[in-house]
Amino acid sequence: MLASWSILVVALAYLCLLFAIAYYGDKRADAGRSIIGNPYIYALSMAVYCTSWTFYGSVGRAASGGMDFLPIYLGPTLTFVLWGFLLRKIIRICKAHRITSIADFISSRYGKSALLGGMVTLIAVLGITPYIALQLKAVSTSFNVLVQYPDVVMPPISSRVPVLKDTAFLVALLMAVFAILFGTRHIDASEHHEGMVAAIAFESIVKLVAFLAVGAYVTFGLYDGFGDLFATAARAPRISALFTSNDAGYGHWPTLILLSMAAIICLPRQFQVAVVENVNEDHLKKAVWLFPLYLLITNIFVLPIAIGGLLHFPDGSVDADTFVLTVPMAERMEGLALFAFIGGLSAATGMVIVAAIALSTMISNDLIMPVLLRLNWRGLAERGDLSGLLLSIRRGSIVMVLLLGYAYFRFIGESVALVTIGLVSFAAVAQFAPAMIGGMYWKGATRVGAILGLSLGFALWLYTLLLPLFARSGWLPIDFVEGGPFGIALLRPYALFGLDGMDNLSHAMFWSLAANIGGYVLGSILSRPGAIERIQGALFVDVSSHSGAFGGTSFWRGSAAVTDLKALLARFIGAREADRVLGDYARRRGLNPGHPREADAALVSFVERLLAGSIGAASARVMVASVAKGEVVGIEEVMEILDETSQVIEYSHRLEQKSQELENTTQELRDANERLKELDEMKDDFISTVSHELRTPLTSIRSFSEILSDNPDLDAAERDRFLAIIVKETERLTRLINEILELAKMEAGRMDWHMIDTDPRDVIDEALAATSSLLAGREISLTLDADQWLPHVHADRDRLMQVIVNLIANAVKFCDDSRGEVSVLAGQLGGRFYLGVLDNGPGVPPDDRQIIFEKFQESSEPLADRPRGTGLGLAISRQIVEHFGGRIWVEDAPGRGAAFCFTLPISRVAPVSAPGMKSHEAL
Amino acid sequence: MSRTVLVVEDEANIVDSLSFLMKQAGFEVLVARDGDTAIRMMQSRPADLILLDIMLPRRDGYEVCREIRSNPSWDSVRIVMLTARGHDFDRRKGMQLGADAYITKPFSTRDIVSCVQDLLGPETS
Amino acid sequence: MSGPKRAAERAVATFLFACVAFSPPFLSIFGADAFVFGLPLLYFYLFAAWGLVIALVAWTADLGSGPPPQRISDRPAGISDRPGGRARAG
Known part of the structure; x- marks a missing residue:
């Protein structure tokens, strides 16, 4: 019983x-x-x-x-x-x-x-x-x-x-x-x-x-x-x-x-x-x-x-x-x-x-x-x-x-x-599948998409399965099922939009899942995911590659742009090294050594470890955080992280500033080092050149001395010629040594300058007198074309004369052999004292116009049979002019030849009595 | 037949002294003031020995040396390099290019004459 | 080829096999009025195919599908240090 x-x-x-x-x-x-x-x-x-x-x-x-x-x-x-x-x-x-x-x-x-x-x-x-x-x-x-x-x-x-x-x-x-x-x-x-x-x-x-x-x-x-x-x-x-x-x-x-x-x-x-x-x-x-x-x-x-x-x-x-x-x-x-x-x-x-x-x-x-x-x-x-x-x-x-x-x-x-009851339930929970499975494999899926898909799917489930069930149980008018709401046949819940001939369940599943997936995909594509959505999306989709790190203390679960990471690395270890280590990393992991745009979490961690070696773990974390989208601590702390974001941003901003300064300093140091190397090379060059310049006259002196010494029976004319060469070359050597020392002194700033108010006319006259000997025996005309009244300059008189003599000697050396013309122009130009020395020689090619003012640099078009200068005259002239606050340059002379010019600041306008000058105004 | 020495040098005074020394030693002397001229002169009338300065206008001594050595018909031509720059580097480069001797300025007149004589050997009639 | 990759391939192949085996056309074919070992053909076929799929899953799972699994919540002795529930206010 x-x-x-x-x-x-x-x-x-x-x-x-x-x-x-x-x-x-x-x-x-x-x-x-x-x-x-x-x-x-x-x-x-x-x-x-x-x-x-x-x-x-x-x-x-x-x-x-x-x-x-x-x-x-x-x-x-x-x-x-x-x-x-x-x-x-x-x-x-x-x-x-x-x-x-x-x-x-x-x-x-x-x-x-x-x-x-x-x-x-x-x-x-x-x-x-x-x-x-x-x-x-x-x-x-x-x-x-x-x-x-x-x-x-x-x-x-x-x-x-x-x-x-x-x-x-x-x-x-x-x-x-x-x-x-x-x-x-x-x-x-x-x-x-x-x-x-x-x-x-x-x-x-x-x-x-x-x-x-x-x-x-x-x-x-x-x-x-x-x-x-x-x-x-x-x-x-x-x-x-x-x-x-x-x-x-x-x-x-x-x-x-x-x-x-x-x-x-x-x-x-x-x-x-x-x-x-x-x-x-x-x-x-x-x-x-x-x-x-x-x-x-x-x-x-x-x-x-x-x-x-x-x-x-x-x-x-x-x-x-x-x-x-x-x-x-x-x-x-x-x-x-x-x-x-x-x-x-x-x-x-x-x-x-x-x-x-x-x-x-x-x-x-x-x-x-x-x-x-x-x-x-x-x-x-x-x-x-x-x-x-x-x-x-x-x-x-x-x-x-x-x-x-x-x-x-x-x-x-x-x-x-x-x-039948059970299947209605299955159909309801099946609406979760698109958002769930999609969310595990599609990073781009968004909240809006999920909400849209779920709502549409659920609504259609309600309409095509649950409500008809209610109707069949007598809780809703059965007309609603058979004729559609308000008699609209197109909306019959068991034959929606005229889709007939399917069993009720398949019909409902078709419409609800189609609407669900459609809404999900469309919503996701048309909306932009928020920050946390992106983080969570990456975490869900990439969970497998992180599986080794459950409970890990410092695991990056986010991602970052590779370019950002590389830039970050380059800032601390240099661009080439950054390229190298990232390339190595890609090869080791069997990744495409090209440039994937998105770095996975493992790469972010790798970069963090690399940086930690350079700037310490804590700073590395913050630096990486500044470029990585993701989170640095457990998922439970996401909310707190968001609250602290402003602080982190502030901190990382400061660090970034620091690192920027560091980068600048490094660059300055690198530049300074380059400059030092350059200077070192220049010094070597200079010594080598000086050595060459000194050896050349010495060679002549020594060989003629030995010839004279070995040949006591040379005829008198030849002996005199050889002796003259020795004297000339000795003079050249002396001049060279003096000029080198002078230049060295000027460059080192140890020159004694006697700066006084100077009337350039006196200096020009003196220079002309001093160079007249150069013209002896040559068909060269030397003319002066100066304004009647020249402005005074503040200068060392002797040095100013040295510049003018140098320029005239230079012009004499290079001017036309048969009908040489050298003219000196002096006056006022743009509020400055101006002096130009013009010759009718070959001129200076534009490419050489800068370097001829360097030491030991002569124009690349040498003139055979011309006396060799020391190669220092123009360099010294430039030093002097620049010391006076002026500028020196070379340009084409009108017609033919070169024009070496310089300008100097005016210290005092022309004398009061100067005709045509309203000079008292200046006093 | 006397042997010929080509002096390639742009400093007039040094040319003077070298010409004097070589003539005195019994050689016929040719003079070129730059590299291009030196090559041209070799083509028109090859010398037995070249006294070759390195710092030359237009074409420097190294280039002249390379050019001479690249032409097999000038294999027998001796080359003595002269330089005012005392670097070992210059010496090595000169010897690598096929120079037979390398003399630094300022030179001893006796050294340079004996060097040329050694290279050309006793005069054969 | 690595174990996980092969396991993944086997899984997909098994899945496709199952999809075909349980597709309406196949079911119609085996819906014939016939008996195998005294069992209706469809009944026999469905359970045989199903059993085969299960055997394939077992075979694949044995291969150690996917990355090495790890213990997820090996609990230390003297529990109750487990993280609290989803109480968001916690």
Whole structure:
């Protein structure tokens, strides 16, 4: 006999056992000896995917649609095939960023957007509510069926009994209590629930064994194995159609596979067990095939049980969703029926507990707390310990979620099959997939895109799936579904924009995902990501390359432009060296040695280390921070970093200034060094040239002296000639030495200058007299063309004369041989004293006009047979003129020849008596 | 037949003394005041030995030396380089270019005469 | 070729295989009214193909897919120094 009280006792005892397991699991975890630290428990906890939908609903579906129950389990397998690309990356991201829910994941990826977190939470709650309703319906139905034992009678519709007497309501409350006990027992509000995981794993074993037991009983107890079962079924045409040709075709399979692929990641409870509760990434390796294997084993007996049920209740009086229970009942297998009930209870409670906990975390963290904090409710931000408040919110959320589920069940769910309810939920959470997966692989995805995509997808889900369901349940006029709102046929929710001929689910998925992805991509392209979005985008997309550095103390999780890094490096180690080390780095890492625009975090770290060697770690950090987009400390501190940004910018600005100064100083030093080197080379050159200039007259002197000495019998004329050469060369040597010394003195500033007010006319006259001897024996005319009154200059009289003599001697030397003309012009030019010495010689080529005033530089066009000068005359003249504050240069003389000119500042205008001068004005 | 010495030097007084010394030693003397002239004179009438100053207008002594040595028909021509610059570098460069001797100014008249005589060897009739 | 890269290639190949194996045209072909070992062809085919995919996943996972995994939250003994929850006010 199965009395209702005995069923209740067994059920409660089972729940207490679960709680004991959870309690034990938590105790062990607190003691540091986890019982869930292995891949088998992990894989079993993932099996929370199998709910009453699987336990009861699959059989129901198989009874009408054959293998149609299966795609929902193929999808997760396909997702797990790609686990290395998806699941593991999600886990790494979540561990690195301490993400605890799918709402957290999406909001965190898009710049910690509170709006997105709230949206995801809302969609999740609305989407999962039908799913929870499904569990409530399954448990209450199975209980109500079982209490009829040994009769097999379908229970009355819930909505006809008062709420307080409704089994489903009591089940909802009971589950809320258990979810609170499992999930919010901890005061520390940690997101790890080891005890819960252990209990879920245990439940997964129970529901599997229970289902297998029923399946085995049907297959091997009622029939003689699979062959007999299928052979029997084949004789009944209505049943055999289930596993042969399918009238509906398989067009909806891809939709179902795709939906379940998304669901295995996007369902809050799957995210909870597979990602948040993951304790070791290594466990994935086994779990990724153990979990699909669990699904496969579970599903082997679905079709046999369905066939058994159909054969047993051919009249259709028994709901196929209850076959797992009703077939053993009909066969009077009391214990098996009870076990099946416990299995179904396991499947339902597992889902409800995990989903409620996951949703409550999202509701409290992403919906209620942000609002409370923003409103600063009761000075919340100032309060230190919020865990109590947090727990209360979570407990309240759990109760609310279950009541919502119950409400949905009572008002909508009663008339709809289990699987249909579940698929509505899948379609809702599938809306998270674009923002989630896109965010892991596309850095350019933005918050605006995610919000747009989610809103559009959710709106279309609401319109094409949920509202029609409401309408079919009588809560909305059914015309809305059949004729479209306001009779607009184009807007019919099951044939939107005229898209007809698809099953409702595929139709809804097509429109919602198309709008979702379209909005997501378009929004992302058309909007610009904010700073945190960019940082988070890079962190999420590049998580794998950072995986070695979880908890690392100085890891760059950002990126920077390579050019910026190079410029930074060049500032401290020089451009060439910077080029070299970056090239080496690229080669070592097998990167394109060209210039990628964006440096990855590893390169940024590398640069930081390099810099640290030069300027110390702390400064290197700040310097790199000045060019790297990213963060230098843990993700949790992003907000603080933003607050401190201005300070950091200030600091790095100062450092940058310092480094700029350093750079300038270095440049100055480098220039000075260049100059010194130049001077050194010039000194060498000078000594070498002086040596040459001195040796040349010495050579003549020495050789003629030796000739004279060796040839005492030279004739007198020749001896006189040789002696004259010796004297001349000796004079030249003396002059040379004097001039060198003079120039050296001038350049060193040790010259004694007798600066007095000087009348240039006297000096010119004297110079002309002194040079007249040069003209002796040559056809040269020397003329003076001076203004009558010349302005006085402030000068050393002797030096001024030296300049004029030099210029005249120079002109005499170079002027035309046959009809030499040298003229001296003197006067006033532009407020300065002007003197020019013109010759009619070959002139000075423009290229030489500067260098002939250098030491030992004569025009590159030498004149054979001309007496060699010392090569210092013009250099000395320039020194003198410049000392007087004047300027000396050479230009073309009118007609032919060179004009050497200089100007000097005027010290005093012409005398008072000067005719034509208003000289008294100046006095 | 007396042997010819080409004096290539731009300082008139030094040309004077070298001409005197070479004539006195019994050589026929040709004079060029710059590098271009020296090469031209060699082409019209090759000398047996060249007294070659380095610091010359137009084409310096090194270039003249290189040019002479690049023409196989002048292989037998001896080259004595004269320089007022005493650097070892100049000496090495001169010898590398194929000069036979290198004399620094101011030179000893006896040294330069014996150097030329040694290079040309005893006079053959 | 490195292990992770080969594992990634195997994963993609397995995925594509599964996509084809569970595509409507293939399902229609195996929906024929036939029996294998006393099992309906479609039933047999679906579980066989599914089992093969799972075996391939196991084979690939064994290869050590991706960069070397690391312990994510090896907990020190005497726990409760774990970071607090998502309490943003904390």
